[in-house]
Amino acid sequence: MNQRQEVLFNQLETYREELLSNVENVSEEEAELIPKVFNNNIRWNLGHIYMDQYMWIKVLTKDDLYPDSFNHWFGFGNSPSDFDDETPSFEELKHLLKNQTSKIKELYGDRLEEEFPPTEMGMFTIEQVLSRTIFHEGMHTQAINDLKRYLRIQ
Template sequence: MELSRPIKSLKIYREYLLGSLADVTQEQAEHIPKEFRNNIRWNLGHMYVDAYLWIFSLTGEAEETITKWNSWFGYGTTPNDFTEETPSFEELKKLLISQVENLEERYGDRLDKVYAPTKYEGYTTIGDVLMRVAFHEGLHFQTIAHLKRFSSDVEQH
């Protein structure tokens, strides 16, 4: 399946992000340096949830799983909000890649459909929202790079 341009770009960004995490251990992904309030795992989950939340804010859709996951990865949450049900670091890496295919399948044919503007930024198409998602993920990519640096000396158990 040929991916649409915004979704293809998101896939490339995600592959680059996940490639940068190839040497990150579970312990490093869970570590919260004293200078931060979240860890690598939280950032991955936040990126996953945020993409859907922005699309849903535009389309009016809702999904029970994303609503639940928002309590772990939504704005203002921390790893202190995690439970045994919270997806693992490895699960989140897989989900970030599979989400790209899911977005294409669900929204690829309506990326340019005009909706009422979102209440936050005034976006009117899913394609516009995906550009915002890519920008947002770039910010978190930088945060993850800093977290990697501050977590590099975490020992494996």
Template structure:
């Protein structure tokens, strides 16, 4: 069942995945001067936040690969990593599979209330699944813009 929120979420995810497909692992791990994260971190962070907002808060099963929270939770950064991050190929596969799960599991539950209601760190309160997914459109787009910025800086350096 098609819905504008899911369609927009799929659109922004597809744009991000298409944009990073040709970026090498080494380029995706460059942290430009003045920034604290790299392209891999932004992609992994998109995945982790999606699991929380699209699945955990909606009462669905989550699929966090090993160590993803240690690598990509809010407040983490690659300079603190002491474990090997996933490859770009792995991240792209996970991000692609994740958005398919969103459509499969949540497209018929958009108007369902979440319990308990969730209040974000910025004071925004979510009461329905559709609101959680609407927030993810913003979150995905923000990190996609960051990825584009990092890529433009990184490729100017090389």
């Protein structure tokens, strides 16, 4: 793994640690609340981050990295109203997220520059996809921070 790729994985790990730190003191009850001005809750955002990172890798590699049900629960345009008894809990999602970066590194650390047919966004390597998911994770980390701020005001 070259220095650029090591930096990429360091960023993935650092931002993931920041995300998990941001939800460390959130209760199960708080993770389920959806204030009127929001579309989703903290639990949904965690599941969406987890699914999205694997989804983009799957788009390239066709590898089956997560259950299809994650698309139903956490896909774009879905909401907690789509949850059922099988939906991972807040605690389960935190555990999945904690291990995701090391799993990606283990599975794809030596394949980051391998070329695949491009996605609709023009990405054709896992390295490019991971760079995109860092941005996406940051957006949803901010959404979680906004939810936390709003919920604690009330």
